[in-house]
Amino acid sequence: MTSAPASPVLRWARGQVPEHPVGRAVAAAAMTGWIGTGVWISASTLFFTRLLGLTADQVGTGLALGGVLGLLAMVPVSLLARRLHAGRVATVLQVVRGLSFLSFLAVDSAATFYLALALVSVTDGPGKMFSQIMVGRFVPESDRSGTMAGIQVATNLGVTAGALLGAVGLLRVDRSAFDAVVAAVTVAFFLSAVLLARSTWRMADLGPDRGPRAAAGTGRVSRLRRLRTGLRPLRDRRFALLTAGNGLLSAHIPLITVMTPLWLARRTHVPPALMGGLLLLNTVTVVALQVPLGRRVAGVRDAVRAGWVAAVAQAAGCGLLALAAFVPTAGAVAALAAAVLCFTLGEIVQVTSGWTLSFGLAPQDRRQAVYLGFFGTGPEATAVLGPAALAWLTTRFGAAGFVVVAAVLVLAAVLVRAGAAAGRPAVAGPAAAPAATPFRASVSTTADRRTDSSRRSPSG
Numbered sequence: 001m002t003s004a005p006a007s008p009v010l011r012w013a014r015g016q017v018p019e020h021p022v023g024r025a026v027a028a029a030a031m032t033g034w035i036g037t038g039v040w041i042s043a044s045t046l047f048f049t050r051l052l053g054l055t056a057d058q059v060g061t062g063l064a065l066g067g068v069l070g071l072l073a074m075v076p077v078s079l080l081a082r083r084l085h086a087g088r089v090a091t092v093l094q095v096v097r098g099l100s101f102l103s104f105l106a107v108d109s110a111a112t113f114y115l116a117l118a119l120v121s122v123t124d125g126p127g128k129m130f131s132q133i134m135v136g137r138f139v140p141e142s143d144r145s146g147t148m149a150g151i152q153v154a155t156n157l158g159v160t161a162g163a164l165l166g167a168v169g170l171l172r173v174d175r176s177a178f179d180a181v182v183a184a185v186t187v188a189f190f191l192s193a194v195l196l197a198r199s200t201w202r203m204a205d206l207g208p209d210r211g212p213r214a215a216a217g218t219g220r221v222s223r224l225r226r227l228r229t230g231l232r233p234l235r236d237r238r239f240a241l242l243t244a245g246n247g248l249l250s251a252h253i254p255l256i257t258v259m260t261p262l263w264l265a266r267r268t269h270v271p272p273a274l275m276g277g278l279l280l281l282n283t284v285t286v287v288a289l290q291v292p293l294g295r296r297v298a299g300v301r302d303a304v305r306a307g308w309v310a311a312v313a314q315a316a317g318c319g320l321l322a323l324a325a326f327v328p329t330a331g332a333v334a335a336l337a338a339a340v341l342c343f344t345l346g347e348i349v350q351v352t353s354g355w356t357l358s359f360g361l362a363p364q365d366r367r368q369a370v371y372l373g374f375f376g377t378g379p380e381a382t383a384v385l386g387p388a389a390l391a392w393l394t395t396r397f398g399a400a401g402f403v404v405v406a407a408v409l410v411l412a413a414v415l416v417r418a419g420a421a422a423g424r425p426a427v428a429g430p431a432a433a434p435a436a437t438p439f440r441a442s443v444s445t446t447a448d449r450r451t452d453s454s455r456r457s458p459s460g
Contacts, residue, residue, distance in 0.1 A: 023147035025199030036188025038162020067384030070125020077126035078373020087200025098189030129376030149294030245415030247378020254386035317342030
């Protein structure tokens with residue numbers, strides 16, 4: 001008896017799932033965690049303002065300060081992953097993220113709100129970048145691009161599902177509903193931790209720094225060494241340029257989630273309810289195109305070109321967004337939809353470019369986690385500071401402010417190009433080499449290329 005052939009939808013769905021078992025587990029954990037995040041994003045602000053009586057300024061200030069704390073915590077946590085088993089660090093981090101959200105159950109004033117948000121932020125920021133560190137430590141080079149694409153799809157599905165669940169939670173804006181939302185977020189992170197632990201807890205991780213150098217220093221000398229290690233990516237001019245450029249190219253985050261709804265509400269006659277459809281358009285497009293487009297970026301040279309595509313697409317989206325303020329309602333709807341499609345294309349190619357560049361140009365030894373953690377601060381900084389900058393530009397200059405944004409995006413692509421061409425990637429010295437020699441990406445100063453490595457380690 002032969003089985004019936006899989007439907008096209010099922011074949012497509014299977015194509016989104018990473019092939020490597022750890023990649024599948026990380027994607028599942030990411031989707032689960034982002035379901036919790038989606039619930040929180042969609043429901044928390046209304047609970048804070050209506051239930052707890054906080055003002056919009058208090059909530060905005062708290063979120064901004066929390067974002068900065070999360071940004072500052074990313075490199076120290078990546079240093080921890082450098083010295084310890086990445087899978088176990090990620091598992092514990094998810095558990096702590098879940099526990100930290102329980103602090104919101106005690107919020108009854110602005111002061112306790114700020115304290116709870118600070119506690120959540122120091123684990124929430126690093127938690128968002130850990131998927132890439134896990135892929136770098138456990139997934140072979142040949143599978144990394146497809147794995148990260150699958151994780152990106154899972155993330156979008158998770159945050160969309162979470163937003164829908166959060167909308168259900170808003171049917172009753174009272175204390176019991178708020179407590180249920182907090183509990184749902186906590187459970188989501190606990191489940192994410194279980195998925196990570198089952199797949200990686202006992203798996204060999206060749207990344208941690210366990211050699212004699214790790215135990216040689218004590219006291220002040222050891223602390224100074226750790227500080228120098230944490231600042232090493234910043235001193236690496238090539239990698240710092242890449243991080244800055246990639247961070248600026250992440251402008252699609254505030255452009256889609258903050259600037260588009262603000263512009264729609266303040267400068268057009270389009271019904272605000274359309275924003276839900278625009279966000280759905282963004283999610284569907286990412287889910288449909290992330291994997292096939294991600295596979296087209298096979299190396300550093302492709303990633304640099306993808307950076308230019310991301311800049312041009314987002315710049316075009318800025319022009320379309322500005323246009324929506326000067327045309328009738330039907331034309332504004334079309335312009336807004338086209339703008340979101342441009343921002344989404346920019347998102348797809350930017351994230352693909354980002355993880356390809358970071359994997360290809362970060363050292364392939366025990367320092368990789370620190371470099372990847374530093375690289376992750378770029379998009380996080382844009383997510384934290386971008387909304388305020390975009391709001392100021394458009395308030396001060398109107399539609400002309402988008403010209404400035406477009407110019408910054410082009411500058412970002414230039415920085416990525418300069419960073420990729422500035423020199424060869426950092427390599428480990430003899431004392432820093434791990435027990436099993438991993439592959440190394442090699443980039444020439446004139447035409448970057450990746451070596452066909454015959455010395456790959458399955459753990460990456």
